[in-house]
Amino acid sequence: MKYKDLITKMTLEEKASLMSGKDFWQTQDIERLDINNIFLADGPHGIRKQAEAADHLGLNESLQATCFPTAATVANSWNEELGETMGDYLGKEAVAQKVNVLLGPGINMKRSPLAGRNFEYFSEDPYLAGKLAAGMIRGIQSHGISACVKHFAVNNQEERRMSIDTIVDERTLREIYLTAFEIAVKEGETKTIMSAYNMLNGAYTNENLHIMRDILRGEWDFEGVVVTDWGGSNDRVAGLAAGNELEMPTTAGETNEEIIAAIKNGKIKENILDECVDRLLDLVFTTEEVFKKESKEIDINEHHEMAQRVAEESIVLLKNEDNILPLNKDKKIAVIGDFAKEARYQGAGSSIVNPTFLDNTLDVLKESNIESIGFEQGFDRYGKKSKKKIDEACSLAKEADVVLLYIGLDEVTEAEGLDRENMAIPENQIELLDALFEVNPNIVAVLSCGAAVEIPFINKVKGLVHAYLSGQAGAKAILKILTGDVNPSGKLAESFPVRFEDTPSYHQFPGKEVSVEYREGPFIGYRYYDTANVDVLFPFGYGLSYTTFEYSNIQVNKDGVTFNITNSGEVAGLEVAQLYVGCQSKDIFRPKKELKGFTKVSLHAGETKTVTIPFDDKTFRYFNVKTNQWEIEGADYNIMIGASSSDMRLEDNLFIDGTGAPLPYNKENLPSYYSGKANNVSVEEFETLIGRKVPVATWDRTKPLGYNDTIAQCQYAKGLFARFAFRAIKFSHKFLWKIGKRSTANLIMMSVYHMPFRGMVRMTGGIMNMGMLDGILMVVNGKFFKGMRHLLSERKKMKASKRKLDITTGSSSKGEVL
Ligand code: BGC
Numbered sequence: 001m002k003y004k005d006l007i008t009k010m011t012l013e014e015k016a017s018l019m020s021g022k023d024f025w026q027t028q029d030i031e032r033l034d035i036n037n038i039f040l041a042d043g044p045h046g047i048r049k050q051a052e053a054a055d056h057l058g059l060n061e062s063l064q065a066t067c068f069p070t071a072a073t074v075a076n077s078w079n080e081e082l083g084e085t086m087g088d089y090l091g092k093e094a095v096a097q098k099v100n101v102l103l104g105p106g107i108n109m110k111r112s113p114l115a116g117r118n119f120e121y122f123s124e125d126p127y128l129a130g131k132l133a134a135g136m137i138r139g140i141q142s143h144g145i146s147a148c149v150k151h152f153a154v155n156n157q158e159e160r161r162m163s164i165d166t167i168v169d170e171r172t173l174r175e176i177y178l179t180a181f182e183i184a185v186k187e188g189e190t191k192t193i194m195s196a197y198n199m200l201n202g203a204y205t206n207e208n209l210h211i212m213r214d215i216l217r218g219e220w221d222f223e224g225v226v227v228t229d230w231g232g233s234n235d236r237v238a239g240l241a242a243g244n245e246l247e248m249p250t251t252a253g254e255t256n257e258e259i260i261a262a263i264k265n266g267k268i269k270e271n272i273l274d275e276c277v278d279r280l281l282d283l284v285f286t287t288e289e290v291f292k293k294e295s296k297e298i299d300i301n302e303h304h305e306m307a308q309r310v311a312e313e314s315i316v317l318l319k320n321e322d323n324i325l326p327l328n329k330d331k332k333i334a335v336i337g338d339f340a341k342e343a344r345y346q347g348a349g350s351s352i353v354n355p356t357f358l359d360n361t362l363d364v365l366k367e368s369n370i371e372s373i374g375f376e377q378g379f380d381r382y383g384k385k386s387k388k389k390i391d392e393a394c395s396l397a398k399e400a401d402v403v404l405l406y407i408g409l410d411e412v413t414e415a416e417g418l419d420r421e422n423m424a425i426p427e428n429q430i431e432l433l434d435a436l437f438e439v440n441p442n443i444v445a446v447l448s449c450g451a452a453v454e455i456p457f458i459n460k461v462k463g464l465v466h467a468y469l470s471g472q473a474g475a476k477a478i479l480k481i482l483t484g485d486v487n488p489s490g491k492l493a494e495s496f497p498v499r500f501e502d503t504p505s506y507h508q509f510p511g512k513e514v515s516v517e518y519r520e521g522p523f524i525g526y527r528y529y530d531t532a533n534v535d536v537l538f539p540f541g542y543g544l545s546y547t548t549f550e551y552s553n554i555q556v557n558k559d560g561v562t563f564n565i566t567n568s569g570e571v572a573g574l575e576v577a578q579l580y581v582g583c584q585s586k587d588i589f590r591p592k593k594e595l596k597g598f599t600k601v602s603l604h605a606g607e608t609k610t611v612t613i614p615f616d617d618k619t620f621r622y623f624n625v626k627t628n629q630w631e632i633e634g635a636d637y638n639i640m641i642g643a644s645s646s647d648m649r650l651e652d653n654l655f656i657d658g659t660g661a662p663l664p665y666n667k668e669n670l671p672s673y674y675s676g677k678a679n680n681v682s683v684e685e686f687e688t689l690i691g692r693k694v695p696v697a698t699w700d701r702t703k704p705l706g707y708n709d710t711i712a713q714c715q716y717a718k719g720l721f722a723r724f725a726f727r728a729i730k731f732s733h734k735f736l737w738k739i740g741k742r743s744t745a746n747l748i749m750m751s752v753y754h755m756p757f758r759g760m761v762r763m764t765g766g767i768m769n770m771g772m773l774d775g776i777l778m779v780v781n782g783k784f785f786k787g788m789r790h791l792l793s794e795r796k797k798m799k800a801s802k803r804k805l806d807i808t809t810g811s812s813s814k815g816e817v818l
Pocket of ligand 1: 042055056103229
């Protein structure tokens with residue numbers, strides 16, 4: 001232990017006190033030992049430091065900070081260095097705002113296009129997500145503070161996010177859902193990890209000994225701190241035993257007491273606590289160093305420009321028929337669409353940033369040399385139909401050479417805490433597009449949203465630019481792409497299926513009650529479409545440029561692939577070359593090919609460069625469930641260089657010696673996996689894959705409700721009062737939605753409906769304790785009077801003990817009593 005001497009001087013109570021927050025954002029300090037508190041703040045694409053009222057849902061305003069493009073956007077840059085530069089800028093701002101731990105990046109896999117937080121995550125591919133995250137972490141931590149990679153792990157739906165049990169087989173867990181974290185730990189050297197809210201194969205992630213101890217500490221040698229997601233602690237002692245140092249936010253000491261009791265009664269050994277304290281102290285001492293130096297002012301203009309640069313490299317050109325783009329400067333352009341007036345540039349929830357500036361297209365249009373003949377809103381952002389708006393837009397469109405149409409998803413559709421209901425763009429926007437097409441078929445659509453959407457109108461647009469959520473300077477970046485001042489170089493970090501029904505997890509997303517079964521196994525995203533031969537609209541890795549690139553002269557040896565790329569067009573550009581590897585043996589099921597490397601090359605017109613993509617420890621490995629370790633199958637491998645996952649430009653073969661491990665599967669029993677058609681696997685076949693029975697996925701409606709059941713389950717509670725409360729919640733949600741208070745309606749779902757009962761205690765910073773919750777649960781379970789008596793007597797006890805504490809410490813307690 002690094003801080004053994006200091007820890008020896010600490011009392012048991014002091015040690016336990018460090019294991020949970022002092023308030024919503026800070027850790028506990030111990031003055032007598034010169035241990036300061038540290039500040040943790042969101043988020044992944046900009047700092048959300050709340051100086052006053054604190055919350056984890058992005059409700060109360062935070063200090064101003066640069067809002068960079070969200071992870072879903074940055075991922076399209078396929079540029080690890082750019083990720084590092086963005087991290088560097090985030091790190092500078094975090095230091096300026098005295099933030100020790102920046103809660104990001106988020107690196108969960110996009111299992112379904114509907115997952116509510118996809119806009120905050122990088123990709124459906126773990127290699128790409130891991131590399132970009134590692135870059136960002138290095139950038140942030142270059143300032144001496146800590147990044148906090150999240151949410152560890154397998155956190156891929158918002159529905160019942162604090163209680164859902166994700167059932168996934170070991171190989172898929174390793175190859176798909178943990179690999180990005182592995183890269184973030186080993187290559188990014190993140191100092192902090194945030195555990196996820198959900199359960200994984202029957203245990204809450206922060207209590208899950210397999211991922212927390214065997215893998216994170218055992219295999220990856222992680223020496224940093226694990227912090228719970230806010231309010232995500234279930235059994236504090238079990239979490240500590242698994243190596244979860246910090247619980248956030250404060251529980252006003254309640255769970256510290258649990259730790260103390262567990263040590264006193266021998267449930268856990270004190271040295272486990274000491275080790276956790278040691279790692280937490282390291283985080284405190286190493287991340288506070290930077291604040292001892294003189295602080296530097298941030299040049300917010302420079303940061304704004306950097307946000308624009310990141311967006312420029314991340315925007316994806318998806319269609320360019322008749323070379324309608326770049327926009328010829330003499331053409332008359334009609335700008336149509338609500339999003340041109342008010343940019344959609346970030347998502348909602350804990351990642352929300354209070355931007356230093358905000359560029360809107362209409363305000364910055366003049367600087368772009370676009371010859372605009374006018375603007376029409378065309379549609380109402382929240383889906384109300386308006387014939388008048390369509391007519392006005394069509395009149396303007398008739399006068400134009402090209403229609404520039406800004407469409408997308410609104411602010412409440414993509415939000416933390418809620419999954420999307422479908423992949424559609426609102427009907428009223430499609431109607432507008434149809435009408436515009438009738439009067440002027442020269443349409444360039446600019447899409448603003450943080451995820452894959454269905455694009456049924458693809459044949460009605462000549463140009464399509466996916467701007468994703470491009471941050472506070474996104475509007476300018478989009479215009480630079482449209483005018484050709486910047487040659488687009490973004491490529492999709494996720495597949496665009498034709499229809500939602502085509503997605504591999506279609507039948508198993510989201511889990512609605514107890515669990516969600518990842519029956520598609522490793523076949524997520526392009527791994528599925530490619531292997532099962534399902535057509536997509538735009539494949540993973542796809543993106544156009546205003547120039548063309550030719551690939552030649554592939555040379556493969558045991559260390560990697562070398563090849564030439566030539567810019568065969570008229571203008572300078574950047575090309576993302578992608579290395580895919582496929583195994584020719586059919587003994588172990590696998591995706592047809594998997595991304596194993598990439599590089600982004602800058603080329604002048606006519607220039608050729610020779611590039612090498614090296615192989616690494618992940619190029620040929622697979623996880624063998626029989627030997628329970630990574631192995632290599634001795635076989636011939638296809639080594640492919642592609643401009644996207646479905647556009648292979650160069651190919652060669654390489655034989656690789658294997659590790660000689662026994663075959664892990666019996667082919668006959670796993671037909672869907674061996675064919676790759678894994679979108680509708682039977683429960684029996686899935687059970688064969690995971691090697692055990694799956695837990696019952698539905699609620700046992702006869703059981704009384706407990707700490708981990710959610711408020712939504714009050715619908716079948718014994719207590720009349722609880723059932724009434726459920727109806728009232730449902731009604732208020734509907735009502736608020738109807739009267740246009742959509743964010744508030746969402747909030748109800750997010751922070752009440754899907755909240756487990758224990759959240760009432762964990763999220764209220766000491767206003768309530770578990771004893772009081774027991775009373776509430778009695779009421780919920782039909783024992784109204786007994787429950788109320790219990791609640792009141794527990795409240796009285798809590799008040800009394802707080803008073804006693806105040807007298808002994810001479811301070812006023814942090815937690816208020818109801
Ligand atoms: C989110 C985290 C976030 C935390 C603090 C939680 O609701 O899941 O991503 O960092 O709140 O705001």
